Amino acid sequence: MSRATGLLIAAPRSGSGKTTVALGIQRALVRRGLRVRGAKCGPDYIDPAFHMAATGMPSFNFDSFAMDREFLNTLAAQSAAGTDIVIAEGSMGLFDGVRQKLGHTGASADIAAVFGWPVVLVLDVSGHAQSAAAVALGCARFDPRIEIAGVVLNRVASQRHRNLVEDGLERIGLPVLGALMRNNDLILPERHLGLVQAGETDELDRRLEHLADLVETSIDLDKLLALGRPTQIGLATCGTTLTPPGQRIALATDQAFSFVYQHVLAHWRAAGAEIATFSPLANEPPPNDADICWLPGGYPELHAGRIADATSFLQGLRSFARTRPVHGECGGYMVLGEALEDGDGNVHRMAGLLPVSTSYAKRKIHLGYRVAHLLHDGPLGSAGRRLVGHEFHYASIMQGDTSKDTAFAAVTDAEGTDLGTMGHRVGTTTGSFFHVIAHS
Template sequence: MTGARGLLIAAPRSGSGKTTVVLGLLRALTRQGLRVRGLKCGPDYIDPAFHAAATGAPSFNVDSFAMSAPLLTKIVADTAQDADLIIAEGSMGLFDGVRQETGRTGASADIAALFDWPVVLVLDVSGHAQSAAAVALGCASFDPRINVQGVILNNVASERHRRLVEDGMARIGLPVVGALMRNSGLALPERHLGLVQAAETEELETKLERLADTIDQAIDLDRLVTFTKPIRAAPIEPTQILPPPGQRIALAFDRAFSFIYPHVLAGWRAAGAEIVTFSPLADEPPPSGCDSCWLPGGYPELHAGRISNARQFLTGLHLFAEKYPVHGECGGYMVLGRTLEDGSGHTHEMAGLLPVDTSYAKREIHLGYRVARLLHDGPLGRSGQCLVGHEFHYASVTASDGARASAFAMIADAEGTDLGTAGHRSGYVTGSFFHVIAQSAY
């Protein structure tokens, strides 16, 4: 294969089996000796770690709402330099996004259109047969920017069922490049924010090999590869990359803290920053010699008691925060607060560096893009700097200092609706529930 080529695997709706298919494809094609790289459309920060496990190479997010075209082009061009084949995984349904102008909706279709990548649909055909072709035809004709090349059938009940579905596809001229029979054993474990993280999934390597074996047998890989198109993305230097918050960054990283976008870390390293990881769950304080500390999101609510008893971590964090900036995102923000109530209703003392109490027992989903304008100078930029990010959590704030003077940012949703203030700031310490993706280009 000469030069990197690209393809988008998408679906008409969530829950169709995209991730299962993509992981199997990534591993199966890697086993053929190809340099395969994954990308994830949209703001999901869990799937890229599974892509990396399947290929042995980093995977990044590409998001048409949160990222400018130059930043998207840079990510794809950088990825293509070390790849024969890029397989991008869609999010939700192919056209699902926010209400914005065409090309900036956050939908997977925007990415396919921007890079002229053919689309292969994963269709969950449980509950229908020839009617699946009508769904596929709708996807193929809904957006003239999109080129749907073929379909992969999922949850096929029998050979007769498969033949009926294929008859419908033949009527609309869409090739079926593979079919996976109904098999609950292929599913990956999930919890409240999606898949259990790659690093925590038991026997992940065995599961990936089993997926690859299934894909090898069920899908015509050679034909699928013929659908791909050359990557035409010239490396450029965008202005939207999030600058590093310090020269030597202490990054909390373990089972309680792991949700940080891979492109953010790559951008910091490219800017010359050094990232030093440490584990609060192992009662490690921020390493000495660092000039900023970052507590990413994750699952602190599942480890609240252990974090509360991590005295070296908490004491070291307090000492660090006396001199250097500390920022917490989502779970990291909760740990920087005063208390965290776990799912059983037990309240645990946290760092107490920010005036907020949170609870996972009082669950309410918070989901969506956030456009934030900083209210003070800090590690993420100067006062007035605009950032774009994403929020996805079930925890709620039970008490806080709601004064604007102690708030982190003013925020709006993707449609510009004013959502008031977000997060907190106290001295060198800042935090909020949203995960920063990039500086705003708008």
């Protein structure tokens, strides 16, 4: 079964410019009148929002560790329907993942192999010339399941530099699809969890148009389009989708609460759930006609003062929690706690629904896949339910009840190492730093 063609834009390592290249290609192809869909390999909230801005269509995450093949088939079928081409973006390096059996590592290469998508390799050639071909050759030979169909050179210093790099690539027979010169105007603003969110990026549409202009003049789009292959979708679908936590879901949505996977929302809606958004930063309480309130992750630490002063939101949240479930992921969990210390050391009172206080001033990175087993019945499932997701934050817990009676879940890392318990539960209010991707 096949539908839209697809390509994966990947790189040997992080920081090579694959997001810039992917966005430029996506917007340039949209300007040609093609129906383009973005996709992101692995856990990431921010890049898919940029894909959506570039293409006008939601961008799903594909994750070979967190999702079974049936669920991947479902997402691929939805992405390919009514689409001419899927331009997927890898994460980290092409083969970077966890230590699991081949095909289940979470690496971008797994996704290229599953769907038969050729890989366009973005090579950051700053600091080397012909040696870049050795890197590309290693990528081409490392995994026989995938095909490196061509390369895009990035951060080229001069025409002479480009000639030297292409000399090396000619020796190994890899076609160069184009080259982007070293240009600080191509850099999108970043903050501690990655790019600044699409909704916060000044003049985003102008930036995307500029990227598309550069791609049009620097990359052979006709040759690139010809490399695309039909997306191979297996017959079995469904798999590890997420059951809606309620019929009508009050979803916090603004610049402080924006980390929601599009595949989660799509499958909640497909199961018949309604999603009612509200803005804590606008001092809006959760809609009173909702069955559950969901506070997603985001950047509450950047808006802690406004949240602390949002009395209608906080009072409405506390009132809601007296009769219905409330769940917080990462940033939402921090807001459900007693207090949040911002980066300047200022402590702000939060909702006080969970016995935890967090600090962004005492920064420590927490990063990786997590497998959680629920300790109690709740909005994400019954006690014992297995969830797969990830953790990515810099906040530290200043104080909190660590007893198992109030914990949200028992967790391990991707290799099964016991990490103890995570998060908290008080009555029907739950929360943790865990971002759920799928049930299993």
